[in-house]
Amino acid sequence: MEFVAVAVICLLSAAQSAPVSNCESLLERLPIRGREEILGKWVHIGEGSNLPGSAAITQMFVDSVWLSLTAAEQEDGIMFSQIQKS
Template sequence: MMEFVHVAIVVFSLLSLGQSAPVTNCESLTKPIKINGTDQLLGRWNYVGWSTNMVLGSIVALFAEPGWLHITATDQHDLLITSDYLKMFDTCETMISNMTLKNNTFITGNKSTVSLLTTTCPDCLVQYSTGPGSERHLEFLSRRTAVTDAELEEFKKQVECLNLRKSKILDPKRELCPVQSATD
């Protein structure tokens, strides 16, 4: 009987090794998703967290407060208008820019490229931006103002996989900027 128990333990141990691992490896977490139209991107997105490889961006992150992004369609099927409503030092600013979709990547006015990365969060966007020089940023946005701990951990793992600086997670309880007139 004891021999049967040992065999059963060995078999169950081997079976557990054969199970597929959760989707947390860097290859899957940093894979751009296919963008099938822009309709699902339209509307309001709340900033949850972000990270960068730039020293100045890390300093700015110390003072950043919650913000949100509004994406609007245009008459041109590949052009979107983004309005960022950001707060720093209790002052709200609005920045408006254009993004053009080309080959599954968005091109911004400052020639940065933006790809959307895989996420298990059903109402989230993870935007990976590469800019002039070696500038890189990762932004985590959601339709909600707060996300689950598991969703935050997945984002932090993406930051780690992309070798970016420690992520800044924004406080979902802080007041967001209202809609206001745009500034450049």
């Protein structure tokens, strides 16, 4: 059992993260030519909060979350709905 623990620690120490320069393309704004490009159903894959215990509560009560974006009556308006599956 000790051998397995040592092997895992050795393998973890050999792993390297990607260079910081590779992350720049992930932070660029996406060009959106009109609201029609973002309308529809979107899967929510990440969330952040600085409230103590919020992550534990979210994991306890929510299995999955998706967002629905539909056109509003105004030309530049969007209706936003968040649906949670427990």
